[in-house]
Amino acid sequence: MVNFQIPFEMLKSVKKVGIQLPDGLKRHAFEIAREIESRGFEVLISGETSFGACDVDTSILEEVDCLLHFAHTPILNIDRVIYVPYFIDYDPKIEIEVPERKIALISTAQYVHKLNEVAEWLRKKGYNVEVRAGSGRVRYPGQVLGCNYSVLRQSEAEAVVFIGDGLFHAIGAAIYTKKKVYAFNPINRELQEVDAEDFIRKRYFVVSKCAGKDKVGIIVSSKPGQKRIEVARRLKEEGEKKGIKAHIIYLNNVRPEELYNLSYDFYVNTACPRISYDDLERFEMPVITPQEFEFLIGKRNDIGLDEIL
Numbered sequence: 175m176v177n178f179q180i181p182f183e184m185l186k187s188v189k190k191v192g193i194q195l196p197d198g199l200k201r202h203a204f205e206i207a208r209e210i211e212s213r214g215f216e217v218l219i220s221g222e223t224s225f226g227a228c229d230v231d232t233s234i235l236e237e238v239d240c241l242l243h244f245a246h247t248p249i250l251n252i253d254r255v256i257y258v259p260y261f262i263d264y265d266p267k268i269e270i271e272v273p274e275r276k277i278a279l280i281s282t283a284q285y286v287h288k289l290n291e292v293a294e295w296l297r298k299k300g301y302n303v304e305v306r307a308g309s310g311r312v313r314y315p316g317q318v319l320g321c322n323y324s325v326l327r328q329s330e331a332e333a334v335v336f337i338g339d340g341l342f343h344a345i346g347a348a349i350y351t352k353k354k355v356y357a358f359n360p361i362n363r364e365l366q367e368v369d370a371e372d373f374i375r376k377r378y379f380v381v382s383k384c385a386g387k388d389k390v391g392i393i394v395s396s397k398p399g400q401k402r403i404e405v406a407r408r409l410k411e412e413g414e415k416k417g418i419k420a421h422i423i424y425l426n427n428v429r430p431e432e433l434y435n436l437s438y439d440f441y442v443n444t445a446c447p448r449i450s451y452d453d454l455e456r457f458e459m460p461v462i463t464p465q466e467f468e469f470l471i472g473k474r475n476d477i478g479l480d481e482i483l
């Protein structure tokens with residue numbers, strides 16, 4: 175079983191506990207529920223999605239005294255919701271050789287707890303290492319989210335080293351900083367240099383498919399940490415000034431099947447940026463970011479990177 179530190183000390187006046195896990199960890203719901211039940215609590219398991227700390231199942235709070243939201247660091251302050259982080263252990267002595275001497279370290283919620291130890295190790299190897307605090311929804315110095323790279327905003331480093339799995343955040347950092355980015359996977363211990371060009375090319379291609387189209391659906395998610403209704407209203411107004419007919423579409427999970435029966439030429443997604451970026455191939459019609467829409471209507475010079483600050 176994954177070793178979650180269930181904060182029983184915070185459950186003193188509680189009888190009914192809800193638990194919410196991301197899909198990749200839902201298989202552990204049984205053991206977690208059993209452990210909580212063994213202490214005399216009633217447990218309800220949320221079957222809803224949990225894509226990030228922004229995606230909290232507030233509806234289950236009608237049935238329980240508190241909700242344990244697992245595997246994400248806190249970004250929302252919701253009464254009776256307790257975030258239970260999930261940290262993956264790894265050796266901070268990372269063997270990397272990069273030509274740049276001044277580097278910024280970044281990581282995701284699962285690996286960020288050892289970033290200071292990694293920094294100390296790299297300093298001993300002669301690197302000048304930054305681990306900066308961010309703003310808004312990031313909790314730890316050096317932490318990035320798919321929707322927040324603020325830890326790199328003031329960076330003076332020549333290159334960025336991302337510690338974590340997958341390349342999405344590393345590509346995001348490359349677009350955000352326009353600097354060289356390396357991705358180090360602390361589990362298989364491999365280092366890769368990141369090339370964001372292909373990603374950027376694909377984004378411009380998607381935006382080009384929206385040119386000349388005049389019916390846009392602007393998507394707003396009702397998830398508490400993804401809801402950008404004011405952004406949607408502003409984009410609707412700006413689009414309409416350019417002769418584009420726009421409507422706001424309000425839903426919870428932004429999935430292709432939710433859009434099948436609608437008849438818009440393309441969509442602007444104001445919910446999690448990863449939906450526009452990761453799920454590109456899954457949607458029948460183009461789905462672009464707010465910044466890409468602004469580029470399309472001539473309000474900015476590049477497609478930028480979508481962030482929720």
Ligand code: SF4
Pocket residue numbers: 225226227228229319320321322399400445446447448482
């Ligand atoms: S909006 Fe997306 S990237 Fe940001 S915290 Fe939520 S799931 Fe993660």
